[in-house]
Amino acid sequence: MATDRAITVLRSGPLTVITDLGRPGQAHIGVPRSGALDRDALRLANRLVGNPDGYAGLEVLLGGLELRAESNCTVAVTGPPVPAWRHGGGAERRAVGSHQVVYLRAGEHLELGVLDAGLRSYLACSGGLDVPEELGSRSTDLLSGLGPAKVSDGDRLALGAVGDAPADASPVPASVPPALVTVPVLLGPRDDWFVDPAGALRGRVWTVGPASNRIGLRLAGEPLERAAEWDGQELPSEPVRPGAVQVPPSGQPVVFLADAPTTGGYPVVGVVPESALGALAQARPGTKVRLSPR
Amino acid sequence: MSRAVRLLRYGASGLLIELPSSAGVAAAYRTLRAAAADGRLPGIVELVPAARTVLVEAAAGARAPVDLVRGLISEDPAGQPGEGADPDSGARPTEVVIPVHYDGADLELVARTAELSVVEVIELHSSAEYTVAFCGFSPGFGYLIGLPEPLRQARLADSRPSVPAGSVGLGGEFTGVYPRSSPGGWRLLGHTDEVMFDPAANPPAKLAPGDRVRFKPVD
Helix, strand or coil, X not given: CCCCCEEEEEECCCEEEEECCCCCCCHHHCCCCCCCXXXXXXXXXXXXXXXXXXXXXXXXXXXXXXXXXXXXXXXXXXXXXXXXEEECCCCCEEECXXXXXXXXXXXXXXXXXXCCCCCEEXXXXXXXXXCCCECCECCCECCCXXXXXXXXXXXXXXXXXXXXXCCCCXXXXXXXXXXXXXXXXXXXXXXXXXXXXXXXXXXXXXXXXXXXXXXXXXXXXXXXXXXXXXXXXXXXXXXXXXXXXXXXXXXXXXXXXXXXXXXXXXXXXXECCHHHHHHHHCCCCCCEEEEEEC | CCCCCEEEEECCCEEEEECCCHHHHHHHHHHHHHHHHCCCCCCEEEEEECCCEEEEEECCCCCCCHHHHHCCCCCCCCCCCCXXXXXXXXXXXXXXXXXXXXXXXXXXXXXXXXXCCHHHHHHHHHHCCEEEEEECCCCCCEEEECCCHHHXXXXXXXXXEEECCCEEEEECCEEEECCCCEEECCEEEEECCCCCECCCCCCCECCXXXXXXXXXXXC
């Protein structure tokens, strides 16, 4: 699949990682799923440029990315709406926007502005990023040290061969991440460790904490209270999955995301379904979150 | 926890099987692995054992695999006391020998706590046969059960910010090897030169749940 197609990342912004749909099926040897936090956004970016859903692209935190196409390529940016420009490296810039196909000729640049809302943009290139796989994935896993290192300024990233599917020329709608995110949480497996878990969750609005990252979303608010029979008890290590809402003794929940470890030692009160995790991936610190019990 | 096997919801597509003992976990995991290998667990993407539970997860969007699991794991503790699955099912376990230099920073602390000599601690640790109960914490980190009673010791009061790769330690009912440098609170007995996790190798992890493990002292 080696080609001479490539992009060079000139500015990587606060944090840019290579990402795909991760490393499923290996949790029993301690390998986290990892992969894109907002999986639907990555899939959409890939579809726009004619790639299969699971091709590797870039996950860009807060914007600010600039890249140069080293060969002709088609790119698309998804996630929250973000300003984007195409230019030849000089002063003249042309606004191209996100959520649509952008054709770059060799030597042209694509530049992303700063996100007004949300956290993570996804950039797909026709042919996908052709970096070496590790354990079946090209995703950077910062917790476990698997996959490529985070992207640095000046990195040249090879692209794979372009497939047969045409790029999708029509722009798709982008939705602005809301200031209050409501996601369902399916109670269990350890909801019985807490006092009236459904009632407590229904009544609370949490605030996303600043220590949140690709491992988990840290929520702050009125603590969840442990039932008296479990107070002070320790739970033997249990499997944890992306979406698990783990509650340490502080009562402040952590919603695990893609890079979470595969086991944990605190009770999981409920699990946010896969389809709602993208919304949480876009919840920046300060965002209000409601966990709606089911 | 009760003697019974419990099936607990884990999200829309997952199921957590709670078992009465680590032996029950090992047996249930063997049964489920064997079933998956035979194609009897269609659509299952993860089978993850831990200390007292096994997670069975179906592909996103699929229903939780309750019916599949009910057909394989008995919920009736009277039927298979304390086990919940046929202990003889599945393939024979892999046996792994790990050479260890017993030169760890906490060897004397472990000896003092156990009221044994250092030589006796080494003898005890390296003469037992262990089983990988589960993996977690970091890729390839196996939690080994079978630790002789005197060596079941509390974790350090303060974790070390960095434990070197290959360190062999113990904490609570478990012993194991740190596959890579990481923070850690286990008492360190020594180190091995074996590579415990190599993403380019097949299999990448030297230890998988159910494997039998021995430690062999080397100079």
